[in-house]
Amino acid sequence: MGRLIVKYQDRLYNAIxxxxxxxxxxxxxxxxxFVKVLENINTFREQSGFYTWLFxxxxxxxxxxxxxxxxxxxxxxxxxxxxxxxxxxxANLPDKRQTDPVxxxxxxxxxxxxxxxxxKLDDHQRAVVVLRDIEGMSYEQIAEILQIExxxxxxxxxxxxxxxxxxxxxxGI
Amino acid sequence: xxxxxxxxxxxxxxGYMDDQLTPRQLTELKRLLANDLQFRQExxxxxxxxxxxxxxxxxxxxxxxxxxxxxxxxxxxxxxDSAPRFDTVGKWRLHLRRLAAVAAMILLPLLALGVVVYxxxxxxxAERKSSMSxxxxxxxxxxxxxxxxxxxxxxxxxxxxxxxxxxxxQTSQPIAANDFIEKKIHTLGLMNxxxxxxxxxxxxxxxxxxxxxxxxxxxxxxxxxxxCEKASYAxxxxxxxxxxxxxxxxxxxxxxxxxxxxxxxxxxLAQNISEQNAQKAIAKANPTDVAQPLPEKPSKPILxxxxxxxxxxxxxQDTICLVIEVLGL
Numbered sequence: 001m002g003r004l005i006v007k008y009q010d011r012l013y014n015a016i017x018x019x020x021x022x023x024x025x026x027x028x029x030x031x032x033x034f035v036k037v038l039e040n041i042n043t044f045r046e047q048s049g050f051y052t053w054l055f056x057x058x059x060x061x062x063x064x065x066x067x068x069x070x071x072x073x074x075x076x077x078x079x080x081x082x083x084x085x086x087x088x089x090x091a092n093l094p095d096k097r098q099t100d101p102v103x104x105x106x107x108x109x110x111x112x113x114x115x116x117x118x119x120k121l122d123d124h125q126r127a128v129v130v131l132r133d134i135e136g137m138s139y140e141q142i143a144e145i146l147q148i149e150x151x152x153x154x155x156x157x158x159x160x161x162x163x164x165x166x167x168x169x170x171x172g173i
Numbered sequence: 174x175x176x177x178x179x180x181x182x183x184x185x186x187x188g189y190m191d192d193q194l195t196p197r198q199l200t201e202l203k204r205l206l207a208n209d210l211q212f213r214q215e216x217x218x219x220x221x222x223x224x225x226x227x228x229x230x231x232x233x234x235x236x237x238x239x240x241x242x243x244x245x246x247x248x249x250x251x252x253x254d255s256a257p258r259f260d261t262v263g264k265w266r267l268h269l270r271r272l273a274a275v276a277a278m279i280l281l282p283l284l285a286l287g288v289v290v291y292x293x294x295x296x297x298x299a300e301r302k303s304s305m306s307x308x309x310x311x312x313x314x315x316x317x318x319x320x321x322x323x324x325x326x327x328x329x330x331x332x333x334x335x336x337x338x339x340x341x342x343q344t345s346q347p348i349a350a351n352d353f354i355e356k357k358i359h360t361l362g363l364m365n366x367x368x369x370x371x372x373x374x375x376x377x378x379x380x381x382x383x384x385x386x387x388x389x390x391x392x393x394x395x396x397x398x399x400x401c402e403k404a405s406y407a408x409x410x411x412x413x414x415x416x417x418x419x420x421x422x423x424x425x426x427x428x429x430x431x432x433x434x435x436x437x438x439x440x441x442l443a444q445n446i447s448e449q450n451a452q453k454a455i456a457k458a459n460p461t462d463v464a465q466p467l468p469e470k471p472s473k474p475i476l477x478x479x480x481x482x483x484x485x486x487x488x489x490q491d492t493i494c495l496v497i498e499v500l501g502l
Contacts, residue, residue, distance in 0.1 A: 002243070005239040010234050031245060133226040139193065157191075159183070173221075
């Protein structure tokens, strides 16, 4: 059990954080995901990989959380806080290759803009972009995790990328 | 460029990024790249965007997450150890409550229906009970002799039958005979105690009332005898449940039979009368064989009290059941 957690916790936490945008919420959701999965490990039928199953539970919990948060009107506050957190996330992650303070600051600024643009996407579009472009999952895996058709994955991904491109272009990236 | 063309181009770009293009789409993409500068720029932007996303810092889970997960799981297991007991009890109670509610929903209307049916059928049942207690008599024709056979119901009260008898008339003028009987019943005010029953070949009058009234009625029926070809009397002996038959009974003999309150004495008397009537019949057929005519009345009409038999209570003595039956010849 411990090995499973250690093996997947960083990837799951990273994906959840990119979708929900808040480190505390991401930590809580990751923990909840593992608890739920390990509690129901007996029901795992190995029709899909454990990794896919874990992500399906995690991403669904996160999307539910996001829609609940949106319903409660906490989104605007989170976006504002998220922007700060994005910058703080970027600030806390030093790029070891760069030693030039100017370049480092520029990189942080870039990351902040990308994360902010990502947060502005619709939850479901953001999830599909995170799973494909950040986690590098196949269309089939994404379809299984989000429980949608393959064609829906393609069209949703295309629209999400277009929307993200437009958002980045507005900030000159 | 139309919205549709935009979408198609976006899908081409997106598919190209993921190596998901069909050969035809790939050809189209190459054509666009060769001829459309804007499309080339868009492709570069998409590639750049992807590089940006892939270069985003990978966040690591907070330290101690594995421990927290383990603790959370332990907490849940501990709770699960104690909680299910209550849950199960709660579930059972809930099931029981549901079951009780369903049972109540089914049984209450049934109960109400039962009460209604009981209310409707009550008079019939009461009547049946009354009939049982006073000694119900079913009259049937003996297949051999054609004489009436009286039997009681099979109920528990049949043993308590005090006096049940059938007085049967066979006549070629049944209408006149019935008319006569009905008039007498009416005159004596016994309509409420009489239950007439008409069949194709016979009419019966079941009279359940005090012995005094029955005596009065039988006395009044004396005028019926001349109109009838045959008169017979059947007394049911409750102890043996066998009827004691008296053929060719006269009106005074019938009265004497009814007057007797003790069933065994009445049975004995019935036997005596039966023998007397048989001798009478022989005497009629052969007048020289008989020296003296037999008295019509029994010599000792109230034999029952001499036998030391137990005297019945006034109430028991009072109510008797007599069935008067008229058969058409």
